[in-house]
Amino acid sequence: MQVKIIDIDHKGNGIARVENKVVFVPKCVIGDEVELEIVKKHKKYDDGRIINVVNESEDRIDTICPYYNLCGGCNISNLNYSKQLEYKKNKVINIFKRYLGININLDIIGSDQRYEYRNKITYKCVDGRLGLVSIDNDLIEIDRCMLVSDKVNELYNIICSEDLSKVRKIVVKECDNGLLLDVSGDMNIDNIKHMCLSIYMNGDFVYNGNDGYINIGDIKYRISMNSFFQINTNNISRLYDVIVKYGDFNKNDRVIDLYCGVGSISLYISKYVGSVLGIEIIEDAIFDAKENAKINGINNVDFICGDVSKLVDCNVNGNKIIVDPPRVGLDVHTIEILNEIDVDRLIYVSCDPMTLVRDLKLLSNYKIDDVMVVDMFPQTHHVECTVLLGRKENKKIL
Numbered sequence: 001m002q003v004k005i006i007d008i009d010h011k012g013n014g015i016a017r018v019e020n021k022v023v024f025v026p027k028c029v030i031g032d033e034v035e036l037e038i039v040k041k042h043k044k045y046d047d048g049r050i051i052n053v054v055n056e057s058e059d060r061i062d063t064i065c066p067y068y069n070l071c072g073g074c075n076i077s078n079l080n081y082s083k084q085l086e087y088k089k090n091k092v093i094n095i096f097k098r099y100l101g102i103n104i105n106l107d108i109i110g111s112d113q114r115y116e117y118r119n120k121i122t123y124k125c126v127d128g129r130l131g132l133v134s135i136d137n138d139l140i141e142i143d144r145c146m147l148v149s150d151k152v153n154e155l156y157n158i159i160c161s162e163d164l165s166k167v168r169k170i171v172v173k174e175c176d177n178g179l180l181l182d183v184s185g186d187m188n189i190d191n192i193k194h195m196c197l198s199i200y201m202n203g204d205f206v207y208n209g210n211d212g213y214i215n216i217g218d219i220k221y222r223i224s225m226n227s228f229f230q231i232n233t234n235n236i237s238r239l240y241d242v243i244v245k246y247g248d249f250n251k252n253d254r255v256i257d258l259y260c261g262v263g264s265i266s267l268y269i270s271k272y273v274g275s276v277l278g279i280e281i282i283e284d285a286i287f288d289a290k291e292n293a294k295i296n297g298i299n300n301v302d303f304i305c306g307d308v309s310k311l312v313d314c315n316v317n318g319n320k321i322i323v324d325p326p327r328v329g330l331d332v333h334t335i336e337i338l339n340e341i342d343v344d345r346l347i348y349v350s351c352d353p354m355t356l357v358r359d360l361k362l363l364s365n366y367k368i369d370d371v372m373v374v375d376m377f378p379q380t381h382h383v384e385c386t387v388l389l390g391r392k393e394n395k396k397i398l
Contacts, residue, residue: 002054005032010091010354012075012381016048023048026135027069029078031057059083064115065146072133072140073147074379085110085375088383092353092373099357108373108383109242111235117378118147119174119214119233123156125185128165130156147379148174155179155195162187175212175223176233182225200225216240219267221292227285228261228326232376239349239374239384240268246347246370246388247320249273256318258308258334259325263289263301265349269322270298277318278303279311309333320345329355332362339365346389351376353385360387367392 003016005028014028016036025036025048033055040047050069053060063077076084089108096104111117123130124139131141144153152172159170167185174180178197183189189199189207199207203226212223216236223229230236243265247255249272257266260278262285270276278301280286286305293301304311309331321343323330329352330338338346339362346366350356360368366389376384 001037002033002035005030005034005057008076008087010095010381018046021046025050026075027078029057029060031059067132067140067142070134070140071142072135072137073145075381077379081110081114081378084378088375088381089373091381092371092383092385095353095357096371099354100361102368104368104371106371106373108375109235109238111232111375111378113232113234114378115146116149117232117234119229120231121145121148121152121172123170123172125164125167125169128163128167130160130164130167130170148172151179151195155181155192158192158195159187162191171225173212173223173225173229174233175214177210177213180212180223180225198225216264217268219264219292220295221262221264221267222288222295223262224284224288227282227288229264230376232378235374235376236264237268239376239386240265242372242374242386243322243347243349244269244272246372246386247272247322247345249320253320254318256312256316256321258312258321258323260289260303261285261324263292263303265322265324266301266303267292267296267298270301273320274300276301279308280305281307312337316341319343320347322347322349324349327352327355330359330362335359335362338363342391344391348385348387348389350385350387351382353383356385356387360389363389365392366390 005014005016007015009015013024013026016023022045032053034050035052035054036048036050038046039049060078061080068077085108096102124133126139129141131139134140152174167187169184171182180198181196182200193207197210197212214221214223251274253273255273255276257276257278260266260280263278266276266278283305286303289303312334369390370388372386374384
């Protein structure tokens, strides 16, 4: 059947209508006229797949990746970058309008590096074949991924020449001084040691050369395989500068940084504030955070390892709080505590605007003062949002 794409949803899928039923079609651009097939039927909508683009939208561009139409990674590369930013900005505006009933004005900060920006990639391995997850959640074998550097692609191709029959997954992290590798399964690593700082096998060190480091601004961060770090290295400082702006920090501030990871935000803002307390559940991340404080000679930051939902209570001794939770957002207990405690600023950093607005609706004692969007994920529908929240009523600060 032939249809016209009338919109793009928040996941980057094209939207068409067939007999008054919505059909979601990946890899489309508004204005495309496409021939499609229905691959899965649902009660209220269907999933479709492009067979052929009959008439291209004036906004459609050729992609530089030969795997674009098959790969499950990038999904808006057929838009030029200015249109990608426009889509992401409007997506966030529409989500806030639909789920919170408010109209927001926001700016979006783009990424200078549109390709080769990722410092982490996960490869899937099936029956000894290594590649990426396809659009059908299968395996697609590739020669290179356009989102990672030549160095990572070179390592990938060397790994592909090995016997991978006992491998399930491979993760590569790129630091400023080299590569970290984590293998789920078993393989010979003799031919790849020279390319890696350290190699893990099923979470354990099997080759330990040097630690990995990433520099953001004037802070040097030690990076481990198991700890979270923003994946667009060159745009991290822009995101963190938004946090600094929203914090309006001074030397009397006592900041609580929830889900602090390796302490990247805590350490970045430390020079502006009196003290920072970071809380994170992953032990490796807290170890790195403490090491990072030592490496940079920062003494006004402390870190606690534990579950945020169990450690945060009404006795939190801080006047400003930063939350940067995983994609699933905040848990109910943490939201309840945040509503009860008295802070003059709450800064919420989110990689998923859908869970963000869900949580903002539940943070009923706060008002939205400003929203900023930073593009940490060019070529994909993902976007990073930072929201400045203030108390709806003036109360005494702890």
